[in-house]
Amino acid sequence: MAHTGSATVTRIVELELVRLRTPARRGSGAAGSVLVRVADSEGVSGWGELPRATRSQWEALSDAYAPALLRHSWSRPTEACEAWADLPWDPAAAAALDCACWDLWSRRRGMPLAHALGGRRTALTAGVTLPRQRTVESLVTEVNRQVGAGFRRVRLEIGPGWDTDAVRAVQTSFPFLVLQVDAGGRYSESPAHLEALRALDSLGLLAVEDPFPPDDLAAYARLAAELRTPVALGRPLESVEDLAEAIRLEAGGAVNVDVSRLGGLTPARRAVDRAVDAGWQVWCGSSAATGVGRAATVALASLSGASLPVEVPGAGNRGSDLAVPPVRAHDGVVPVPLAENGLGHGVDRTALAGHTAQALLVDSSGSRELRSGRKHR
Template structure:
């Protein structure tokens, strides 16, 4: 078979060995080293809008605002050296249902810059397709590879020979999923939560559980809402995509690294159109992979344990969110947050009474880091309110402008409107739901005045696209922090792990789930003690650092879908 593999254009080297197979006894497994020239010639399928955004790095890229005019300087300490953004720069290869495949960049190299890494993943996947097409008519099913793994380069021994033992060890750490379970849950809020877009009484979401060939599990969470009140993608759409597209894809492929799944998902236009569905399953593979290689997720993504916590734990500062209320109600809620140790408190604001509530909070807590979230409730006609909020010394204001209410004479492009508003405010304008789809990111990045982003992994399509964006943000000097979606301890742990990355400076919306729900569906429960989240406590050292609390899950479960091989 090695001879057949070497005949495929783009294959620089190959290694084939036998592996146990439940049906045939043993089947071949093939590793392929990609010729770099193949990546240069193959058209790279973008895994997200980051490929489009990368074009801004060329000669036509808008120049960055002068340092003195950047409003978010308070959030920008000296930048640390760039850290690895994942365990490796991974990529994916497609496979037919009978023979899963995988691809991966060098296991020893740190993540490459965004555009090259994405191109590498796409090229590896395309080469796997070419190899499959070449072998199909030439070999019987028994002799075709059970799994095909494409790498940028093979590991070598000290004398330059292929390290076959290292390749086979890599295969032993593969992600091979045999079952995907979708747990649809509905959790009532302890107290209805008021936002500028409406009052939330309950939260419906889907917990994604993957089970591998060795019985190990990984968890993810679909945080889309039941309706399109917040984003155009809805929970029902994502459940169908998970059941009919993404889960079958995972069940018929094997991956050497979870970032390969991102390339696999985004190679299918049906899946790429629903990033929050991708962002529910792909993180479950990261959790599973952490358990396979026995490492916590925060280490896999390149984070640092800033608090000096012993062992594999990490401590992450958390922020809290306070809903709309009167000045006295808001001050009382913020006081409870401050007494609980939260370092940052976000206030929901809307036209009308918001300035009075924010002024009252600032007067009561002059040293507290306050941020504002308007949920797209203002227009340019509300400049008096916006200027009043601007005078309150908030670290940023999220999404001030309503995209559906465009004043006469104003640009129809929301990002142009936000950039113009930024010129009138000292408070940084922060982007969140205006980036409803990955393609919106390139449009936003075309406005260098907008230099603050709330990061929610689901909207990017998972962990790897989020890491790609964070790497780009660091290169451009963009401020980032981790957002929240009224989520359970599964999604919150994911964002807390991403919050350990060096470029993420401010405390994220990753406070205790007890602020919203009477019980959490994770074991141990997700908590923020004295304003800090501790990840991977003793007994849960690997992956996300939690399991499902089956008793609580049973009480809030509304549907369960099992997809198996």
């Protein structure tokens, strides 16, 4: 059970939003992430992340969610979400503020975030996701790099025409590697697609994730009843209520709990408990682009119910972490930072300044200061 007992009232008096530059390699159509910092009257701060924020999400966060939180008082971080209960639901915007409030609260309480959430594990097995490669040979080469870095579970992105042959090639080269696949909703219930999914069932995978579009839980249930391999859900779940409905329909047997997708640590923690109670397997994935969001995922994954490997960047990932120390796996293991309070990671302000496209500072009086980031030289 999480340690959330405290009658001390918290009021956020300052809120900073930092929109990050989009890495050039992701293309002009991509969106940069937003880091969120909340501070109380004692000067204690907490951080959260909104990954790959669209313009509408930036506006929702700056014009609605942030002002609502500045007007709201709360005693426990589980109550912070009441501030935006009446706003149009944006789980990623809510998650950024929810995580920042948990970070602030646990720092002020003098405890690691993992312990505040109820986690007890000190180290986590790491998993890595590999996108589709140009050839099967290049996929095997990339898997070899990740195995050499100590990763014990590899999640392969698949789609029609890139599924069984790719998985078999990896299994042939690495027969003891734990594999699962993420279909990204790319399949339908057409005969050819179902035949491919049935072929995957014979390969001893940990899970087949998101085979169908997110809005077709009935198709998930039909497939789950047929396969021995657990069907995992990630993208169809934007709330604990979505998970409850999937469980009721017996639409799977495993769940990817993503803090940003579910709306924050508060609902994500409930989702872990709900899935475990239903006998589902759980792992904590992450859509975070920086170490701020990943640190929150690691804290959540310290819960005993999240028993499958936690998702972290793989070997060769060149993304900017911005967290100090970086949130990384070492020989396939992710340490849970228990020697520091809150997230257990700071934010490198110098590096952050170089990645900032725009920053907005809002305080409880309603004052707003908008700044542009430094231009690259």
